Amino acid sequence: MSKSPSNSPKENPYSSASAKVRAELSEIDASIRTAALFFVTSAIVWLIIGTVFALLVAFKAHEPNFASSYEFLTFGRVRSAHLNAMALGWTSNVIFAVGLWIMARLSRFPINHGGMLLIAGFFWNIGLTLGIYGILFGDLTSVEWLEIPHYATPLLAISYTMIGVWGIMAFRFRKGDHVYVSQWYILAALFWFPWLYVVAQLMIIWFPARGVVQSVTNWWFAHNFLGLWMTPMALATAYYLIPKVLGRPIYSYYLSVLGFWSLAIFYNWAGMHHLIGGPIPVWIISAGIVGSVMMVVPVIVVGINHHMSVVGFHKEVWHSPTLRFIVFGAISYTLVSLFGSAMALRSVNEITHFTHFTVGHAHHGVYAFFTMVMFGGVYYMMPRLLKREWPSAALIKLHFWGSAIGITLMVVALQTGGWIQGMQMNNPDILFLDIVQGTIPWLKARSVSGLFLTVGHFAFAINFFWMLFAAGSVRAKEGPTLLAKLKEGGVA
Amino acid sequence: MKNLPLLFCGIFFALAFSFTGLILSSHIQLGGLTPSTETMTPSELDPSVMVMVEGDTRFPQQAVGIAQQGKDVYISMGCIYCHSQQVRRADFGADIARGWGPRQTVARDYVTQARVLLGTMRTGPDLAHVGGRPLNADWHHLHLFNPQITSEGSTMPPFAFLYDTQVIDGAPSADALQFPPGSEYGPEEGYEVIPTRRAVALVEYLLSLKINYSLPEAPIQ
Numbered sequence: 001m002s003k004s005p006s007n008s009p010k011e012n013p014y015s016s017a018s019a020k021v022r023a024e025l026s027e028i029d030a031s032i033r034t035a036a037l038f039f040v041t042s043a044i045v046w047l048i049i050g051t052v053f054a055l056l057v058a059f060k061a062h063e064p065n066f067a068s069s070y071e072f073l074t075f076g077r078v079r080s081a082h083l084n085a086m087a088l089g090w091t092s093n094v095i096f097a098v099g100l101w102i103m104a105r106l107s108r109f110p111i112n113h114g115g116m117l118l119i120a121g122f123f124w125n126i127g128l129t130l131g132i133y134g135i136l137f138g139d140l141t142s143v144e145w146l147e148i149p150h151y152a153t154p155l156l157a158i159s160y161t162m163i164g165v166w167g168i169m170a171f172r173f174r175k176g177d178h179v180y181v182s183q184w185y186i187l188a189a190l191f192w193f194p195w196l197y198v199v200a201q202l203m204i205i206w207f208p209a210r211g212v213v214q215s216v217t218n219w220w221f222a223h224n225f226l227g228l229w230m231t232p233m234a235l236a237t238a239y240y241l242i243p244k245v246l247g248r249p250i251y252s253y254y255l256s257v258l259g260f261w262s263l264a265i266f267y268n269w270a271g272m273h274h275l276i277g278g279p280i281p282v283w284i285i286s287a288g289i290v291g292s293v294m295m296v297v298p299v300i301v302v303g304i305n306h307h308m309s310v311v312g313f314h315k316e317v318w319h320s321p322t323l324r325f326i327v328f329g330a331i332s333y334t335l336v337s338l339f340g341s342a343m344a345l346r347s348v349n350e351i352t353h354f355t356h357f358t359v360g361h362a363h364h365g366v367y368a369f370f371t372m373v374m375f376g377g378v379y380y381m382m383p384r385l386l387k388r389e390w391p392s393a394a395l396i397k398l399h400f401w402g403s404a405i406g407i408t409l410m411v412v413a414l415q416t417g418g419w420i421q422g423m424q425m426n427n428p429d430i431l432f433l434d435i436v437q438g439t440i441p442w443l444k445a446r447s448v449s450g451l452f453l454t455v456g457h458f459a460f461a462i463n464f465f466w467m468l469f470a471a472g473s474v475r476a477k478e479g480p481t482l483l484a485k486l487k488e489g490g491v492a
Numbered sequence: 493m494k495n496l497p498l499l500f501c502g503i504f505f506a507l508a509f510s511f512t513g514l515i516l517s518s519h520i521q522l523g524g525l526t527p528s529t530e531t532m533t534p535s536e537l538d539p540s541v542m543v544m545v546e547g548d549t550r551f552p553q554q555a556v557g558i559a560q561q562g563k564d565v566y567i568s569m570g571c572i573y574c575h576s577q578q579v580r581r582a583d584f585g586a587d588i589a590r591g592w593g594p595r596q597t598v599a600r601d602y603v604t605q606a607r608v609l610l611g612t613m614r615t616g617p618d619l620a621h622v623g624g625r626p627l628n629a630d631w632h633h634l635h636l637f638n639p640q641i642t643s644e645g646s647t648m649p650p651f652a653f654l655y656d657t658q659v660i661d662g663a664p665s666a667d668a669l670q671f672p673p674g675s676e677y678g679p680e681e682g683y684e685v686i687p688t689r690r691a692v693a694l695v696e697y698l699l700s701l702k703i704n705y706s707l708p709e710a711p712i713q
Contacts, residue, residue, distance in 0.1 A: 061615075064639070064649040071653045076570015142567040142609060179496070188503040195507055199515065204607075209519060211602035215610045216518045220510065228507070264506035272514065274612055277580040279597045284518055291510075350585055354576060354614035425614065428589035432617050437645050439615075 024108060025384075031110035032101055033385050035117040039097035040378060041468070042125050044461050046089025049132075051450075051457050053082035058450045062443040072136040080147040081135045087145065087225065088128050088156070091370065095189075095233045096121065096163055098377040101385075102240050103167045103186045107174030111166055120162030127155030143204050143214075145222035150205055157197060164190040181256040185236035188264060192228040196221050212280055216272070223271025226365055231267070234333075234373040235259075235302060238326050241380055242309050245323050246316060251308035255301050263298040266291045273344035276353060292344030299337040306330045319484045321396045325376030328404060332368035336361065351426065356439060357418025360411045367453075368407045375403070375460065383480065388467055390481040395463040397483055402456025410449035417442025525603050527551055530706040542708070551705040554604040555697070562697025565690045567607065569651065576611030577620040579703065593621035593703045598710045601703065616648055623699040632695040633669050633687055638677045654691040660684050667692075 057078045060066050067073045104111050111117060131148030134140070139149035148156070167190045171183060200221035203209045209217060243250050250256060272280070272288020310317055310327060317323040339361060343352050352358060379396070383389050390396060417439050424435045529548035535541040544550070555563060566572075579593035587593065597620055602608045611618075627635075631642055637655050639646040655669070657679050669685040671678035679685050687695070706712045 060649065062647060064647050068649045069653060074569060074651070075649050076573045079573050080570055138568040140568065140570060142570060142572045142607070144572075144612065179499070184499060184503075187499075188506075191503055192507050195511075199511070203515070208606055210523050211525060211605065212599045212608055212610065213515075213518050213522050214608045217515055220514050261502065261506075264502065265509070268507055268510035269514065275610070277584050278578050278610055279599050279601060281518065281521060281599070284514060287513065346584075353585075354612065356615075358612065426586045428586040432590070433643060433645050436615070436647055440647070443647075 025105055028104050028108065028110045029101075029384050031112065031114060032104050032117075033114075035111065035114045035121060036097045036101050036381070036385055037468070038118055038121050039093045039100075040382070040464075042121070043090050043093035043097060044464055046085050046093060046128075047457055048461055050082055050085035050090055051454050053078050053085055055447070055450050055454060057082055058443070058447045062440045062447065071138070076142075077136050077138070077140060080140050081132050083145070084128070084135060084147055085132055086366070088131070088148070089125075091230055091366070091374075093121075093125070094374045094378065095230070096124075098237055098374060098381055099186050099189070099233045100163075100167050100170070101381055102182055102236060102377075104170045106180050106183050106240070107170040108176060109170045109173045111170065117163060117166050120159045123155060123159040124163065127152050127159060131156070141205060143218055145225055146200055146204060146218070153201055153205070157194070157201070160194060160197070164194060180240070181250070181253075181260060182236035182240040184260050185232035185239070188260075189229055189232040189236075192224070192232075192268075196224050196228065212278070215275060215278070216280060216284060219271040219274040220268070221271075223274065224268050226362075226370075227263075227267035227270060230366065230370045231263070231333075234329065234370045235263075237373050237377040238306060238330050241322055241326055241376060242306060242330075245320050245380070246310065246313050248309070248313075251305050255305040259298045259301040259305060262294070262301065266294040266298065270295060270340075270344065273349065276344070276346060276349045289344045289346070293341050295337055296341050299334055299341075303330070303334040319482045321390065321393075321400075321481065321483055322376045322380040324400055324483065325372045325379065325403075328400075329369050329371075329373035329376065332364065332372065336364040336369055339364065351422035352418060353422070355418040355422040355425070356414045356442065357422060360414030360418055363407065363414070364411045367403075368411065372403065372407075375399070378464075382464070382467060386467065388470070389479075390463055391466045392463055393481050393483055395459045395466075396481065398459040399456045399463070400483075402452050402454075402459060406449045406452030406454075406456060409452065410446055413442045413445035413449060417445075522599050525600055527553070527603060528600060528707055530708070530711075532708045551707060552601050552604050555700050557696075558693045559696040559700040562693035562695065562700075563607075565654075565694040566609070566697055569694075571619075572609045572611045572613075574613055574615035574648070575617070575619045576614055577618065577701070578610045579618065579620050587618060590617070591625065592618040593624070594712045595703060595706075595710050597703060598707060600707050600709070616646075619698065619701055621703045622701050624702040624704050629695050629699060630670055632698055633691065634671070636691060636694065637669060637685060641672065641675060641677050651691070654688050654694070655685050656688060657683050657685050 056067070056073065057075060060068075060073075060075050060078070064075075100111070100117075128148075131152035134149035134152060135147050139151075140147040141149060167186060171187050174183075200217055203217045204214050208214060239250060239256065269287055269291025272285050273292045275288070276285055278285075306327075310323070317327050342348055343357075343361060352361075379390065420442075421435055421439050424430045424438065425432075527550040529544040529550055531545060531548075532542040533545050535543045577597075579595065579597045580587045581596040582588045588595070601620075602610075633655075635642040635648075636651045638650040638652060639648040640650075660668075660682055664684055665686050667686050669687070671685075704712075
């Protein structure tokens, strides 16, 4: 992090106008190119696979007889296949690509021996394929967020270690005095994730802890998968790219310090709010509620910092594919986190717990925040890796609107329907089957929202593979692909 | 931020804090929890200490035999994603008013389970006490074969693949499903539907889920 907000190239080498620094970045880009391309390609393939599972499971939720004669397509399995394809396939692969790339660039240290990184990435995806296959064919564990059967998880853990270590190595051998806020987030996440994963595997699957200690461990892991793995990576991406694209520094160094440490301290307690009302000692749940409510601090701080960094640049944000997605994600972060803090209050949780409201909330966080930010990251990274531009601005716009409309519709439908469901469930005079019937229109709306998301994802994938196979090379001469014509050159 | 040892320590202790506070502490508090008799009595040696009643059965009891195999079917079908197994206290939600159990469940109710399936979703009703409801094995088999038979309008998927349809050879099998007369979901004339071993195990497991005992900290009122 630069010592203070400053625009001077001398103090901030990361947005330097100097040709020498740009050449250095270009070398670093080249060092990670093959591995990053592999991870992004894998991420997008998993995104499409996860989308197909998602459509199937959304449709089955209101048409239970659809494809019901195939055991491997039963709701519980396809749902778990969807979650894991997205969480470990799309999410983690895109983190490996964008996160490691940002870390290498900020540390100004090339990824040496990228071949080993590639092999580790290969095994990560083999482990995941085996895991998804195991889920569909009946070996799922029925432990939320940890469904992958025990024969595939060691492979995932080992290949993760081989991947994560590259980020830490880049940081260890970094050049220069500056440690930028994105580096803290990436370093911390690379270190937190294996700790969470190994503890959860050991205490739930391999050497099961007694009784509900398993449930406590389960939600400590599952909520931190979002809080200490996805969230820091998405925030790192936003913190890196907002100043980068706009060519102005982050608003406040001190706010980014406060935001980082308050997230580090409070987020990892918050998962216990998934157990409110459950057979868990009340002190554990209270600790979780306190952590959840205290999350207001990092969220507001990061929100202010991001908002003040883009304020006055709304046109540029709208014209840049990268920033259009990232700012959508950053706004969603504030919204979803404030919702989350409210949902942790016992009086609210009494209604929302056990309903589709929570499902809507999960997608609000993982998609509207994390995924949208990472889409922005991929839109920025790819031209630097390939030295080509995105072939089609129209496809980027289709992607944005498909994703933005889709996720908005999904969150509104599931949370409205879920709230009604929760209110009715707490009234014992309403027959359970009537509540089930009441959710169907909202679940149908969710299926429609899935179609929008599918359109967006296919637009993204088509544009990506089109670019990968050279069709965009001509466009490079015309400058970056923007979503509107600019009078003067500027952002990308 | 330039003080890197401090950064590392901070990153480490942030997670170590909740790992200690939540995981290790709950393990210390609950890791030694054992089944108990329904009530406790003052010890003869030291009346200020409460002890279990000698000769009384201890609860919860371990699921045995085919019910235990049924739990594996429950796990492999992903039932947990729509059905929880926890009853909340009377003044929090309407779990007890809906008949989902006679009392709230507590940590001790789960100590004999190798895998705890609390669940976080109630697309369908809670199942912690489903074996204590007036639903017999026949009902469960019909419901699993196709939920529309017993619960019209349900969004639960049919689990017909856990059943075999076969030609009636002489007399109908004793374990054949008894469809309501004229049911559109029944087999064709001359055929019968019988549960596979997995279906039998799953129903046994469901019937074994009962909160029909008190615990010292959670008596049935």
